[in-house]
Amino acid sequence: MVCGIAGFERHLAESDLRKFEPVLKHRGPDYTGYYQDEEFSFIHWRLAIIDLSDNANQPYCFENLVLLFNGELFNYREVSEELKQYGYEFVTNSDTEVLIKAFHCWKTEAIKKFIGMFSFSLYDTHSKEIFLYRDRVGVKPLYFSLKRGLSFASELRMLKCLLPTVSIDNVALHQYFRFGYVPGDRTIFSEIKKLRPGQFLKYHKGVTEIRTWWSPFNADSRGAYQLDNPQEELEKLLVSAFKYRMVADVPVGIFLSGGIDSSLLATLLQHHSSQKIQTFTIGFDDEKFDETKYAKQVAQRLNTQHVDLRLGIRQAEDLFNGFYDVYDEPFSDTSGIPMALVSQLAKANGVKVVLSADGADELFGGYAHYIRINRWINLFNTWPAWMRKLSGKALKGFVPPWVRSNLSMLNLEHRISRLEELLQSPDAISFYESAISNQSQGSVDRLIKNRIVPVSMMVNTQGYDQEKMMNWDLQYYLPDDLLMKVDRATMYSSIEGREPFLDHRVVEFSKLLPLSSKIDATNTGKAILRKILYKYHPAELFDRPKQGFSIPIFNWFNKRLDEYFRVYLSKEALSKTEVLDSDTVQTEMRKYLYYKQRGKDYNIEKMWRILSFMMWKERWMK
Incomplete structure (x- = not known):
């Protein structure tokens, strides 16, 4: 069940505790539950997806454990059968009961058994320990604060209600103006942090410990996969991952753009289903941004139950006016508007679960800028490092910031500032950050009154430069922009968003593939995914530039x-x-x-x- 969760280290009168109910009600309109002891208070807002009965309501208690669970365990039936061999019995058909009894049985090792998306808290009433977990790639969010003891929640807005005061984190603000979102473990507020994907937090009597329980870059956490025929093996994994995401006791639909990723998702699901799947598309009045005709072609070939809606200026203005009702942190990805609208469309058509195709670009090299920026790196590397650094300093002296900031012609201020930063980049990762940033460090410094020393963005540094770019996006852009957007937009409409390409088995398998399987000799991205898709559709249907989900x-x-x-x-x-x-x-x-x-x-x-x-x-x- 995808829901809202919150907890904090203090006891409140029941009437005061219930005052928080409206804050995250959109995440779980079906039921709000509470649990308190003398030290901690917990709230759960339920959106019922699996086992719709009241027996699966939360907080869920079993012996000394109290669980708040946001997410889905898609293989919960298999895990429940394994637990039955240890003598466990089940009174519900929910993954919630499986999760709490798995931890009761296997302790922290239980987390490795699950295929799913989740963030949850587990409270031991005997030891007074609290564990917070977030899923492997960050599909579901989890925020926490250590001000006035531990507090945590599914959204920033809840923690802002719990804390007496908050202040803007200047580093986070700087990063927002660079990237359009706040990456990493920071939030816009100094007092609130994010639990990162694949991390867990242990809290006991004021002592906090944060560890990583899974990483896509750690070979020890990967399963065993057959690489003799990688295309065949990947298709099997995708079919398994996609079918798992259809597990629900409510109607499920798919966001279909007509591009490679969503078309492959819809195609494999429809070819392995005896029932018509539901697909949804948002289009625009501006043809340069409109993909509805491509989505319709795919939907007609698959014979799906297809619905599309055109987003015009008036609808966009309504959504624009309420943009920060949906998103509670500075966020400049304009695709947040159509994502909110397509979520409304899905809900209006009776769908409670939607599948999105995020993650394929980051895993299989789908973004055109991976190729473009790699060319820039190769060009710059024809110069010795000392010469590049010296040239960057010379450019800064020749066109000082106070001069370039007033240049209007041909956007010279931005172009000169970025060139200076690229010339002085010490490695491929910092070069990539500068290349994808909307503003240079110096430009942001002039914009923000409280200037900061730039913070290094840590990322796995193995592999070719293009693989480093993909890893950067997997660590930052994917969870902190794309997945955050999908979570907020879908949950604001009280529906659940799922990400089939981000099944951890698919992620692990992608890390075993050579770069040539992702970006081929013709500089075509997602090469291996295209080969699978072209088994079912003619290549000409997808022979066009990637458009994305942006608005004009x-x-x-x-x-x-x-x-x-x-x-x-x-x-x-x-x-x-x-x-x-x-x-x-x-x-x-x-x-x-x-x-x-x-x-x-x-x-x-x-x-x-x-x-x-x-x-x-x-x-x-x-």
Whole structure:
């Protein structure tokens, strides 16, 4: 059951505890449960997916254990059969009961038995120990704070209610303006952290221990896989992973874009199902961004039960106005708008579980920028390191920041600043971070009043440069942007989002494949996935550039949304932020208007990030 969970280290009167019920009610409208002892309080909001009876309500207790569980264990039936051999009996048909009894039987080793997505807390009423776990790749979120003892929750908004005061983390703010989201274990608030994918936290009498229980880069945690015929083996794994994600006692649907990943998901599921699957697509009035015709072609070939909806400016404005009701942390991925709408569409059609195809690009080299940035690295590496570093310093002296910040022509300020940073990058990972960043370190320093020393982003450094890029995205972009977006958008509509490509067996298998199986000699990404898909569909159906799930933001801002800039980025509004430099923002505004008059959108993404932050601040920092 995908739900909302929260816990904190203090006892409250029952009436005070129940005041928190509305905060995460959208995550679990079916039932709200409570558990307290003299030291801890726990709340669970249930969205019933497996075993819809009241017997599976939470918090779930068994002997000395109390469980708050958000997620699904797709192989719970197999694990329950194994537990029966140890004498355990079951009174429900839920994965919740299997989870708590597995830990009762096997202690912390139990976690390795599960195929699933989850975040959960396990409280031992005898020892007073609390364990927090997050799934292997971070499909389900878990936030915690150690201010005033331990507190944790599925969303940031709940912890903000629990803490008396919060303050903005300047490093996180810097990262937001660089990447469009807050990566790693930080959140926008200094007092609140994320439990990272594959980690668990143990808390006992004020002492906290955080460890990694699974990592895609740790060979010891991988299973045994056959590599004699990798394409055949991968297809078997995908079929198993996809079918597991259909386990539910409620209707299930698929987000279908018509691209490689979602088409492969729908194809394998439909070919291994006797019933019509349901597919959903969002389209746009702007044909450059619209993929509905491709999705329809795939749906017709598979004979799915297909529904599509076009997102226009009016619907987008409604969602835009409520963007930070859905997302509770600064977040500038514009695909959050159509994701919220397609979740509403699925719910309106009676679906309670939806499957998304996130993760395939990061695992199998699907992003075009892996190829483009690798070419840049190879070009830069033709120069000795000392020459690159010297050239970067010379560029900084030749066009100092105070000069470039006022350059309007051809977006020169951004281009010069990024080139300077790329020239001085000491390794492929820092080069990649600079290449994908919307703003250079120096540009962000000028924007934020409280400047910081850049924090190194740690990542697995093995393999070719393109593999390092994929690993970076797997560690940061995937869990902290894409999966966070899907979780918030689906849960806000009280439906469950599942990620079949992120079955840990598929992730582990992808790490055993050579780079040539992912990006082939023709620089075509997801090569092995394409070979599987082309067994069922003609290649011409997918012979087009990857579009993603973004919206035509410049066209819409150009027509309707400039008013938001005038309201939120006025000198009066900026004077109240305390963190942004008003003069820098006003300079960007002048550039935006200059570019707009000439039909260019050079700094629209930067403007959107500033606006998005201001909207978040108004909603969540009052």
